Amino acid sequence: LIVLNHISNFYKGTTISDQLVILQEVNILTKIPPGNPFHRIWNLTQRAIHHSSSRTSKSPGLKFILGPAVLTVSARLFCRVACCEADDNNNAPEEVILKDSVPDFKWHILWEFVKPQLFALIGAVVLAFGAAMLNIQIPLMLGDLVNVVARYLREHSGTYVNEIKGPAIKLLGLYAIQGLLTTGYIILLSRVGERVAADMRKTLFASLIRQDVAFFDANKTGQLVNRLTADIQEFKSSFKLVISQGLRSITQTVGCFVSLYIISPKLTGLTVVVLPCLVGAGAIIGSFLRKLSRLAQEQVAKATEVADEALGNVRTVKAFAMEERELQLYAHEVDKSCEMNENLGGGIAVFQGLSNVALNCIVLGTIFAGGTLISSDEMSPGDLMSFLVASQTVQRSLASISILFGQVVRGMSAGARVFEYLSLKPTIPLSGGGRIPFHSLIGRVDFMNISFSYPTRPGHEVLKKFSLTLPPCKTVAIVGESGGGKSTVASLLERFYDPTNGVVMLDGLDIRTLDLAWLRGQVIGFINQEPVLFGSSIMENIRFGKPDATDAEVISAAKQSNAHRFIMSFPDGYNTMVGERGVALSGGQKQRIAIARALIKNPSILVLDEATSALDAESERVVQEALNRATRGRTVLIIAHRLSTIQGADLICVMSNGRIVEAGTHLELLSKGGLYSDLIRRQRAEGQK
Numbered sequence: 001l002i003v004l005n006h007i008s009n010f011y012k013g014t015t016i017s018d019q020l021v022i023l024q025e026v027n028i029l030t031k032i033p034p035g036n037p038f039h040r041i042w043n044l045t046q047r048a049i050h051h052s053s054s055r056t057s058k059s060p061g062l063k064f065i066l067g068p069a070v071l072t073v074s075a076r077l078f079c080r081v082a083c084c085e086a087d088d089n090n091n092a093p094e095e096v097i098l099k100d101s102v103p104d105f106k107w108h109i110l111w112e113f114v115k116p117q118l119f120a121l122i123g124a125v126v127l128a129f130g131a132a133m134l135n136i137q138i139p140l141m142l143g144d145l146v147n148v149v150a151r152y153l154r155e156h157s158g159t160y161v162n163e164i165k166g167p168a169i170k171l172l173g174l175y176a177i178q179g180l181l182t183t184g185y186i187i188l189l190s191r192v193g194e195r196v197a198a199d200m201r202k203t204l205f206a207s208l209i210r211q212d213v214a215f216f217d218a219n220k221t222g223q224l225v226n227r228l229t230a231d232i233q234e235f236k237s238s239f240k241l242v243i244s245q246g247l248r249s250i251t252q253t254v255g256c257f258v259s260l261y262i263i264s265p266k267l268t269g270l271t272v273v274v275l276p277c278l279v280g281a282g283a284i285i286g287s288f289l290r291k292l293s294r295l296a297q298e299q300v301a302k303a304t305e306v307a308d309e310a311l312g313n314v315r316t317v318k319a320f321a322m323e324e325r326e327l328q329l330y331a332h333e334v335d336k337s338c339e340m341n342e343n344l345g346g347g348i349a350v351f352q353g354l355s356n357v358a359l360n361c362i363v364l365g366t367i368f369a370g371g372t373l374i375s376s377d378e379m380s381p382g383d384l385m386s387f388l389v390a391s392q393t394v395q396r397s398l399a400s401i402s403i404l405f406g407q408v409v410r411g412m413s414a415g416a417r418v419f420e421y422l423s424l425k426p427t428i429p430l431s432g433g434g435r436i437p438f439h440s441l442i443g444r445v446d447f448m449n450i451s452f453s454y455p456t457r458p459g460h461e462v463l464k465k466f467s468l469t470l471p472p473c474k475t476v477a478i479v480g481e482s483g484g485g486k487s488t489v490a491s492l493l494e495r496f497y498d499p500t501n502g503v504v505m506l507d508g509l510d511i512r513t514l515d516l517a518w519l520r521g522q523v524i525g526f527i528n529q530e531p532v533l534f535g536s537s538i539m540e541n542i543r544f545g546k547p548d549a550t551d552a553e554v555i556s557a558a559k560q561s562n563a564h565r566f567i568m569s570f571p572d573g574y575n576t577m578v579g580e581r582g583v584a585l586s587g588g589q590k591q592r593i594a595i596a597r598a599l600i601k602n603p604s605i606l607v608l609d610e611a612t613s614a615l616d617a618e619s620e621r622v623v624q625e626a627l628n629r630a631t632r633g634r635t636v637l638i639i640a641h642r643l644s645t646i647q648g649a650d651l652i653c654v655m656s657n658g659r660i661v662e663a664g665t666h667l668e669l670l671s672k673g674g675l676y677s678d679l680i681r682r683q684r685a686e687g688q689k
């Protein structure tokens with residue numbers, strides 16, 4: 001009774017939820033059209049089922065079990081694919097599975113990551129396999145133990161401790177070895193999983209950060225960060241699960257099925273007859289629960305979105321005193337999600353309760369049928385014990401295989417998404433054998449006959465046969481209407497993009513032939529309207545322009561950019577933290593740090609893209625003063641809206657619609673009375689309003 005109670009407790013602890021929904025989902029498979037890649041896989045699976053059935057045709061019980069088992073497992077795989085994609089796209093699984101959108105999983109890339117961990121991985125596989133093999137042995141040994149007790153009680157009376165001592169110690173030894181093997185493979189596997197994931201993260205980040213600017217125009221940052229975090233996490237979990245649970249479950253399922261059949265083909269057949277009824281009932285409840293679960297998850301995501309938006313834009317929320325409204329919105333969504341999750345919890349509770357009753361009934365039925373077989377001497381009590389434990393192991397293994405397949409598909413999709421980015425090659429590689437000129441730079445820049453369209457908008461030509469020369473150590477300003485292509489000119493000089501036609505030359509050399517890291521790191525200094533600082537100290541932010549700069553160099557650059565005085569007024573001086581994206585500084589202070597960051601590399605060419613247009617009059621004056629000092633002795637390209645800031649430039653070009661339409665000094669252009677004079681007049685009028 002104790003043993004039976006123990007077994008039924010085992011049953012109580014497991015659920016059949018995942019297995020029970022399978023047969024219903026098999027239905028979906030029949031709807032795959034012939035052109036779909038799943039169609040071929042499905043055909044192969046069917047053939048495999050047929051093959052396994054015919055090979056075991058001499059053993060009807062085994063055939064009866066193996067057929068549904070393989071079917072179950074493969075059905076689960078297909079359904080998981082359908083469900084994963086359905087979750088992503090909010091479509092019904094049936095609609096989704098018909099699409100040819102299975103990501104291409106590149107095994108050779110995975111191999112590159114696994115190779116360095118091969119020994120640890122082989123060790124983990126061997127230990128996991130050993131633990132699984134022992135799990136097959138244990139039911140048989142338990143049966144032997146019961147047989148010894150039963151025989152003793154039949155033939156003698158009194159204590160049977162001495163009789164069972166030997167087999168019991170053997171069994172305990174087996175449990176201990178199994179425990180050791182399990183500990184060993186889990187340790188090795190976590191090591192392999194963590195190292196593979198860490199390598200993947202580093203390689204992916206390296207690949208992303210080296211992509212050119214056009215890549216970031218086309219891909220959302222959030223999506224890229226997701227690859228680094230969620231996708232790699234998903235892949236790691238699947239990887240570990242496949243090796244540990246997958247290997248163990250498959251070995252145990254096959255091994256225990258064989259054991260079941262050897263113990264009693266009749267009882268095996270009977271168990272399998274009952275299964276489809278349970279599967280049918282479970283399928284209905286299971287699909288209902290899945291729907292509830294998806295809705296509840298969507299609701300949680302909605303609530304998170306509200307919080308995310310409110311916290312992300314907290315300054316705007318506060319500026320409009322909308323805290324209460326945001327709180328109400330969030331509370332409303334959270335309450336809804338709470339209600340839905342409670343309903344889901346109730347559904348799961350009913351389902352689990354019913355499952356437990358059903359499973360206990362199976363145990364009782366097996367005992368009843370087994371008892372009949374024992375009374376007709378076709379089976380021993382020990383065999384019944386072995387049968388119960390082995391069938392319970394099979395049931396647990398099948399449950400985990402079905403869950404595992406979903407995880408495998410999700411993991412492979414996540415891996416494929418990560419690998420996709422790993423094999424990307426930037427069109428403008430940072431290090432690609434470009435040269436660094438021997439002579440010291442004169443600093444002449446020629447834009448020659450440039451035509452350009454952004455890769456994300458190829459039909460829209462932004463620059464049309466654009467030509468311009470920046471003479472060495474002179475200041476050239478570009479002004480003109482918004483959207484005319486001014487900033488695009490600066491981007492081409494930085495080589496963020498390559499022109500569609502024409503060339504950009506530096507000292508007579510095509511910049512495409514020059515070393516890009518040298519060009520950006522040492523030749524060109526870039527200051528734009530909204531400088532982005534990193535969430536570290538002021539010292540580190542200025543040093544970003546020249547990583548090996550000494551403290552003295554940093555301070556000297558800060559002095560040149562009029563930043564030293566305000567930095568020293570902070571209690572922590574240069575060690576003051578600037579906050580995320582520099583929120584702890586004013587616009588003018590940020591701009592002066594950005595100027596120091598550009599000046600510290602002592603660039604030959606300085607590009608100022610509306611560097612003062614976001615500042616108030618006082619900040620503009622201080623920053624302008626710093627810029628006037630910074631531009632001395634360098635070739636300077638200024639892009640400006642406020643024409644008052646560029647009147648002293650050696651050359652002013654007016655751009656319209658991707659072309660230069662006027663060029664000359666301030667006075668020359670004024671005397672021409674063209675577009676430039678119009679712009680000046682308009683700005684003066686606006687200033688007087």
Ligand SMILES: Nc1ncnc2c1ncn2[C@@H]1O[C@H](COP(=O)(O)OP(=O)(O)OP(=O)(O)O)[C@@H](O)[C@H]1O
Nearest residue numbers: 217454456457462481482483484485486487488489
């Ligand atoms: N990354 C991009 N991808 C696609 N199109 C872009 C991109 N950046 C700018 N454009 C487009 O190129 C054109 C020129 O933009 P650009 O920023 O060079 O103009 P601008 O003269 O500097 O304008 P503003 O004075 O308003 O800053 C615009 O039509 C703009 O929409």
